[in-house]
Amino acid sequence: MRKLFVAVTAVTVVVSGANVPAWATIEAPGVVAGAVSLEGARNFRDVGGYTTTDGRTVRTGVVFRSNKLSRLTDTDLQRLTAMNVSLDVDLRNVKERHDESDRVPPGARYQVADVVSLEHGLRFHDNAAVTLVKAIAAGLLNGSDNLGQSIGYPFMVDFVGADYAFGDLLRAIATNGSGATVFHCSAGKDRTGWGTAILLSLLGVPRAAVEADFMLSNDKLGDPKAVELSWLRAAFDEVNHLYGSMDAYARQGLRLDTATIDALKARLLV
Numbered sequence: 001m002r003k004l005f006v007a008v009t010a011v012t013v014v015v016s017g018a019n020v021p022a023w024a025t026i027e028a029p030g031v032v033a034g035a036v037s038l039e040g041a042r043n044f045r046d047v048g049g050y051t052t053t054d055g056r057t058v059r060t061g062v063v064f065r066s067n068k069l070s071r072l073t074d075t076d077l078q079r080l081t082a083m084n085v086s087l088d089v090d091l092r093n094v095k096e097r098h099d100e101s102d103r104v105p106p107g108a109r110y111q112v113a114d115v116v117s118l119e120h121g122l123r124f125h126d127n128a129a130v131t132l133v134k135a136i137a138a139g140l141l142n143g144s145d146n147l148g149q150s151i152g153y154p155f156m157v158d159f160v161g162a163d164y165a166f167g168d169l170l171r172a173i174a175t176n177g178s179g180a181t182v183f184h185c186s187a188g189k190d191r192t193g194w195g196t197a198i199l200l201s202l203l204g205v206p207r208a209a210v211e212a213d214f215m216l217s218n219d220k221l222g223d224p225k226a227v228e229l230s231w232l233r234a235a236f237d238e239v240n241h242l243y244g245s246m247d248a249y250a251r252q253g254l255r256l257d258t259a260t261i262d263a264l265k266a267r268l269l270v
Helices: 074-082 094-099 128-141 147-158 160-175 191-203 207-221 229-242 246-253 258-268
Strands: 005-008 011-014 063-066 085-090 109-112 180-184
Touching (some): 128 229, 147 191, 180 191, 191 246
Parallel strands (some): 063 180
């Protein structure tokens, strides 16, 4: 698994039955019969198909999430062209982009939304040391197999640079009227996982379905420990701590205006 590193003071943060959890009872659209798959991007899937709390449905064929697109085959590119994918948003850092450049369908636009970019400085909404200690404690309490990721998820909410990246991603989706959008990181599970969770939450998809979509990466990647539900919940907890709600996070943290949020809903809900 490719890892990202963000310096936080002197610490490096890695971002890269009745007992059945709620997400396990939700069928994620990415596993249904006929779902699109790519030979060179194992974690590629449609984010659509979910039902919202008000009874609407997230459109399919409009937004796709994926792991890195550097290994796409010519057949994969033909499939993306047939699916009218016109925009590729890359959440990876500069080294990842340099080492494994995307293969983009002919005519599609390529946009960078680097989640760990220092373009806006090394700034955090909360005291980084406090966030770090809380994340470590939560990871230990939850028995996480990857403490680095337990730390990384709340920092995707706390780090100002990530706000700009996820805000740019959502604005790109909202304004891409020429076709479908695919966005991705390296493994398509952490940065992409949180970006998808933000999008689905803003559209009104229930938390259980958001969690199901997140956990689907374990199946797609063939690794039962690729992601842990506690990581995603740590990010949501940080949102609640800093903003009180996902809507406030979107407006205050990601700087999305009402017009952009309305455009996302108009484009993606039916």
